[in-house]
Amino acid sequence: MKVAMIGTGYVGLVSAACFSEFGINVTCVDRIDEKIRGLIEGHIPIYEPGLDALVENNTRSGRLTFTTDLKDAVSKADIVMLAVGTPSRRGDGHADLSYVWAAAEEVAESINNYTVIVTKSTVPVGTGEKISQIIKRMRPDANFDVVSNPEFLREGSAIDDFLRPDRVVVGLDSDRAKELMSALYRPLFIRETPIIFTDTKTAELIKYAANTFLATKISFINEIANLCEVLGANIQDVAKGIGLDGRIGEKFLNAGPGFGGSCFPKDTRALVRIAEDNNTPSHIVNAVVKVNEDRKAQMSGRIVAACDGSIDGKSIAVLGVTFKPNTDDIRESPSLDIIRDLVVRGANVKVYDPEGMEEAKSIIDDVTWCSTAYEAMVDANVVTIITEWNEFRALDLKRIKLLLKEPILVDFRNIYRPEEMSEEGFYYYSIGRPDVLPKTEK
Ligand code: UGA
Numbered sequence: 335m336k337v338a339m340i341g342t343g344y345v346g347l348v349s350a351a352c353f354s355e356f357g358i359n360v361t362c363v364d365r366i367d368e369k370i371r372g373l374i375e376g377h378i379p380i381y382e383p384g385l386d387a388l389v390e391n392n393t394r395s396g397r398l399t400f401t402t403d404l405k406d407a408v409s410k411a412d413i414v415m416l417a418v419g420t421p422s423r424r425g426d427g428h429a430d431l432s433y434v435w436a437a438a439e440e441v442a443e444s445i446n447n448y449t450v451i452v453t454k455s456t457v458p459v460g461t462g463e464k465i466s467q468i469i470k471r472m473r474p475d476a477n478f479d480v481v482s483n484p485e486f487l488r489e490g491s492a493i494d495d496f497l498r499p500d501r502v503v504v505g506l507d508s509d510r511a512k513e514l515m516s517a518l519y520r521p522l523f524i525r526e527t528p529i530i531f532t533d534t535k536t537a538e539l540i541k542y543a544a545n546t547f548l549a550t551k552i553s554f555i556n557e558i559a560n561l562c563e564v565l566g567a568n569i570q571d572v573a574k575g576i577g578l579d580g581r582i583g584e585k586f587l588n589a590g591p592g593f594g595g596s597c598f599p600k601d602t603r604a605l606v607r608i609a610e611d612n613n614t615p616s617h618i619v620n621a622v623v624k625v626n627e628d629r630k631a632q633m634s635g636r637i638v639a640a641c642d643g644s645i646d647g648k649s650i651a652v653l654g655v656t657f658k659p660n661t662d663d664i665r666e667s668p669s670l671d672i673i674r675d676l677v678v679r680g681a682n683v684k685v686y687d688p689e690g691m692e693e694a695k696s697i698i699d700d701v702t703w704c705s706t707a708y709e710a711m712v713d714a715n716v717v718t719i720i721t722e723w724n725e726f727r728a729l730d731l732k733r734i735k736l737l738l739k740e741p742i743l744v745d746f747r748n749i750y751r752p753e754e755m756s757e758e759g760f761y762y763y764s765i766g767r768p769d770v771l772p773k774t775e776k
Pocket residue numbers: 456485486487488489490545548552585586587588589590591592593594595596597598657658
């Protein structure tokens with residue numbers, strides 16, 4: 335079986351590498367010549383643990399290849415996967431499908447024999463149908479089916495999510511396509527991964543419903559964290575207390591600075607639009623979006639409060655710019671809003687992140703970029719942890735105390751224990767848990 339993967343972004347590259355790991359021949363297609371040349375030479379354009387080794391092994395075995403020649407790859411493929419970007423359209427929250435339509439047209443021109451065309455990108459309900467219409471219009475002679483096969487992988491653990499998924503969702507309307515898709519996922523089938531076959535529209539909606547539900551859990555727990563702060567309760571115990579109820583589940587109940595990344599913000603906004611366009615407004619998802627936007631905007635105020643109400647002229651160490659650990663992705667990261675606010679309020683901001691600084695440098699000005707967490711803390715009035723990278727979990731607290739002007743730590747990811755921080759002599763402010771003073775001052 336031969337697969338052509340159109341688009342070598344996150345989903346495209348990871349999926350292609352993993353399918354080739356299953357033993358399938360995959361050709362990755364991208365129109366950006368430089369990207370393809372880089373991939374052929376073994377340069378992986380994104381940071382994702384394990385991806386470089388997987389790409390290298392499968393490239394060496396010849397199962398994974400890269401090209402800019404879409405026509406050639408598509409004409410030889412049994413399955414063509416569309417994994418092009420669907421960013422938020424400017425101004426209105428709709429997913430921008432221009433790349434999808436352009437890819438569908440190019441694919442239409444190139445298919446030969448019976449071909450299954452699969453959407454891997456997150457696309458609004460009905461997109462599969464429209465792709466089908468485009469191809470039929472351009473190539474009335476073509477023999478094809480369109481399938482929706484959304485991806486549920488997370489950045490930072492994408493390989494594991496792909497190779498050991500909770501489920502696979504496949505939306506289709508033809509037995510012939512079902513046969514091919516079953517063969518494609520055979521290695522997972524053997525491992526007893528649930529594979530859910532639905533119609534195309536349902537599969538498209540499952541993707542949005544999954545992401546918005548997870549985002550809802552996060553906005554919900556963030557609101558409960560606010561309540562904990564005013565009531566003097568502890569959000570981590572609340573999350574555990576509700577999460578152990580199997581109907582609720584423990585995952586995605588970590589309170590924090592709000593969700594970011596290339597998926598939740600975009601997909602929640604898109605679902606709001608889809609619901610409105612179909613005269614079925616989603617009040618819940620609307621609120622999720624609003625709660626998250628407000629939250630990101632409010633976070634810098636907590637740092638100001640920790641500095642007795644003013645940060646003008648003060649020095650602030652910021653640890654973390656990526657929207658989560660184990661990625662170099664900074665898209666819609668809460669850290670960006672926080673850093674910008676701090677700069678506007680007159681602070682001297684010193685930033686460190688293990689992987690995200692290259693990208694961040696191109697969009698953030700007026701900060702000092704540091705090469706270690708400790709360097710950022712030299713003579714700072716306060717240190718703030720915004721992304722929970724592992725290397726921030728075991729910082730040398732004694733060293734930090736010597737570096738900082740004042741022992742103030744603001745932890746937006748709750749990775750330290752308040753009692754321990756108090757013992758170590760810190761003013762420690764976290765999310766949804768009581769603030770603590772240095773033990774000596776109690
Ligand atoms: C998300 C979904 O988790 C994947 O299943 C999906 O495939 C992917 O979007 C996508 O649509 O492509 P991802 O954006 O990589 O994956 O990252 P997540 O781990 O879901 O985190 C998203 C944001 O939520 C991060 O900013 C993270 O810090 C935040 N988050 C997550 C919390 O604040 N609390 C939590 O408990 C969990």
